[in-house]
Amino acid sequence: MSIELWVMFALAYLATTLTPGPNVLLVLKNAVQYGWRTTFATVLGNLSCQLIIVCLVALGVGELLSKTPMWFLVMKVLGGAYLIYLGVKALRQKQQGLPIIEHKANGVKKTNRQLFRQSFLVSASNPKTMIFLSAFLPQFLDVTHPHSEQFAVMFLTIAVTVTSVHLAYVWLVIQLGQKVSRGRFEQVMAKVSGSLFITMGGGVLLSSRS
Template sequence: MSLHVWLTFFIAYLLITLSPGPNVLLVIRNTLRYGATGTVIALSGNLLAQLITILLVALGVGTLLSTLPVAFTVLKIVGAAYLIYLGVAQWMASFKNNPAASPVVSDVTSRRPSLWLEAFLVSISNPKTLLFLSAFLPQFLDHTTGLTRQFALMYLTIALIVIGVHSSYALALRRLGHHFQSQRWKVAFSRVSGTLFIGMGIRLVGSRA
């Protein structure tokens, strides 16, 4: 992959990543609740899911999935159901006495596996990501050189972009975090984020390949 092709890929994917989606919303939520630890957990789960997705693209699974509308529909419904589940959970949490507790190290430690799995599933459960990357990545491949190295470079580039963009969101929110410590704001955030997750799930159900 030549330098100008890589730069084109970098800019294109950066613009795509700047658009907020479920992964960004999860990073924002975890950052406000658990601080930097929550940010790292969300990023690591997302990046592993991205790695698996790119491996599937390299193996041609995305192209195969596009020819199997029933399989795509099933995966889409599963992914949408999980997003809606997260949204409902946020709403239910907002009715508890402490829906979004301040960051506590012990609480983060005990919840680390579930938070990581949550981030991983949010990223891996959307089949549209696999279809999109299956159409997007091959445009930048040079078939006269080794494809393995090119896919590896693409993943490293995507990881760099995701870390940079999501960390920027997290850093901005941490600097403003002292404005959002009241119980009323925490309840409002739980309900707004829950509504957004539900909306994203419904939108995924209605989407087409």
Template sequence: MALHVWFIFSVAYLITTLSPGPNVLLVIRNTLRYGARGTLATLAGNLAAQLFVIVLVALGVGALVAAMPMAFLAMKLIGAAYLIYIGLVQLLRRQGVSSTAMQASMPRVSSPKVFGEALLVSISNPKTLIFFSAFLPQFIEPGRSLFTQFTVMYLTIALIVVTVHCMYCLSLSRLSKQLSASRWVVAIKRASGALFIGLGVKLLMARQV
């Protein structure tokens, strides 16, 4: 991949990643709930999902799903249901009464569970597959190795995702430590639950493009 093509690709993907979506909300939620280990497990699941989706795009599966309304609908229902479920769990979860108690009672992270949750959230969204199917081929250069180009794009995507998600997590973690009342931390967690539900409803209403 030529340097100027890679640069344009990187900037374009960075712009799309800066807009918070389910993956960003999930990594923020798990950071607040589990700390740094939750962040790492969520990022690992997200990156594994991104790799899986990009492999499907390279094999042409993304275009196939885009042409099959029933497959798109099934993936959409699964993804929306899971996002709404996560939001409801977040809203109904009992919260601590003080920031000290919240730190002391921080649940122990189950890395495989957090990893699987992040993997499912990312993979079950058909818009991700269709987006990559439309986005990535625009930067493929004829005559160059497809394997090399897709590898470079995935590594670039992984770097951008890790950077942006960590930026969000660090900013919110610092904010939560500076807040004097735990009710604000609780409000952040409940707001993320409402946003998950909203994203699930938005995905239900999404049309195939």
């Protein structure tokens, strides 16, 4: 992959990452709820799923998924239902007056493993991600060089981009949170994240392969 082609890929992927989606929303929710350090476990879960997806795309599985209605339907229903579950959970937490910031002392703080698993599932929740990457990544392949090396470079670029963008979003939200009442900010964040998760889950359920 030439430098010019890599720059084009990096800029194009950055543009897609800047648009907030379920992964960004989850990072922000966890940062507000459990502290900014949870960003790393959440991002790692996302990137682990992305690595698997990139490997599957390299093997041509994404194209197969786009041509297999039953598998697409199963993944769509499971993914959409999981996002809606996260949204309902966040809204119920707000309505029941439960603390949004949880501490180890009350025994309910999520472990890094739980945050990792949650992020992995959210990243895997939309089957159109694989279909999108199956169409997106090959556009930047140099046919004169081994594809495996280029997919590796693209994943490393994805990892750096996702980590940087998510950390930037977390920093902005933390700065915003310092300017308003902590309790009020936590409640608003729970309401917004819950509503958006439900909306995104509905979008996944209503999505088509095209």
